[in-house]
Amino acid sequence: MTVAALRDPSHVSFSEAGYWLDKTVDQLLSEAAAKAPDKVAIVADRADRDEARRFTYRGLEELADRAASSLVRLGVGRGDVVTVQLPNWWEFVVTAFACSKIGAVMNPVMPILRERELTYILNFCQAKVFIVPKAYRGFDYAAMAQGMRADLPHLRHVIVVDGEGSTSFERVLLSTETADLPAGLEPDDMAVLMFTSGTTGEPKGVMHTSNSLIACCKALTGRFGLDSTDVLLVASPVGHMTGYAAVVLLSVYLGGTMILQDVWEARHGVGLMANESVTYTAASTPFLGDICDAVKAGAPYPKSLRSFLCGGAPIPSVLIQRAADELGLTVCSLWGMTEVLSGTLTEPARAAEKSASTDGRALDGMEIRIVDPAGSPVEEGQSGRLLVRGAQMFKGYYKRPELPTFDKDGWFDSGDLAYMDKDGYIRISGRVKDILIRGGENVPVVEIENLLYKHPAVAAVAVVGFPDARLGERGCAFIVARTGCTIDLAAVQAYLGEAKMAKQFWPERVEVVAELPRTASGKIQKFKLRELAAALADAK
Incomplete structure (x- = not known):
């Protein structure tokens, strides 16, 4: 596809170029079932x-057809929202395809959410059905959901997986035979509504179509060289796009086999990889470290695992090398977001060279550019705002037409800062709203964090600014120390000094914490850290 065609965000250009297949999510399942009905899905x-x-x-x-028929009997129709708060269980997958079959909208939410967030989401979506587990990791979801009913006027049904009686998933959705189904989704209809993680404190409902979701599957297939023989481990939560689009839907798109793991425990996960001959998975950096540690501690060697899609945070070079040396594993860095799905990815052939230092290059059907505040392209190696457009982009923000989305040329401002190397690979250098300006100087927050991640006492770190009357802002490093280690401001500053980082960039405060506040998908919520840093500074 030419650059000129990519700049036209119309349906026709992406379809003609083959990036949009003009299929629906449920068609993927029907095609896979027709081709290999007895294969383990x-x-x-x-x-x-x-x-x-x-x-x-x-x-x-068959289960998806039954569930679809049951949803229709419950009064769920085209465009109605079904909110699903389930772990990585098969019932989630059945519901996702059932919704597509009848034109309903799948709204996955993370299991960690509670009444405050859920009441907002369910009311905002006017969800008719809410599907929850009876219990998961010791929490009673059924009781929570029933307790919320008085505040949810649009909600008609609470369905409980592992439940009993009239609300159980098996009885409500799977106990009756399939009936004739109404017309399902069209390829450009909203298929999935997923709320942003809230790193800035304001969740937004992101609308994706079958075309954008399947474009993601097609692009990942091409970059990784996947096919129907692949076995994919679903360890990332299905309530997030990494688990949902980059593993669950991808597996059905391939006609492959997905292995659902509902509670991440590294030794057991590695055992699943070995026993089920897993070839591919997608997860954040901590999962990769856990896998290496588990194998080193004696877990079975996952000899079939060859591809690891890693996103959400920079990947330490030592971890990439460790995965290659100890597991023979290729780690490919990715940049994406709920609105974009997978924007850039490092291909396996260059992963050893590029994954530690970049977040990949644009995937097929996607285009990126980096601009200065005036909107003009910046030079190679210079940081600027990251703009993106292409076949995997979202449809818009649900019921929020006032929020900015695309400009007249189809570009979406990601809110990230990045720079590009001579080969077209980008590196995220921060968030536009995360800029720390000390005495008029832009502080390279991501570079500081990357350096501190290499410190032997640092398990996790985030650097934010806090107000200062003279300099405007000063830097505070929130650090999670490794077990048995200690670290303080003097040690941090000495370490950065040894690394030859300009003294003006050194954090002037260090707070050692048990954990960093994170979103449901694992992203660090820096807005919370900024609030905490400001409060600590005021209290001093």
């Missing part, structure tokens, strides 16, 4: 069960 591992359940493609489609 899902291996559903649960921490509280002795044996995993297995579902063929024929069985999965």
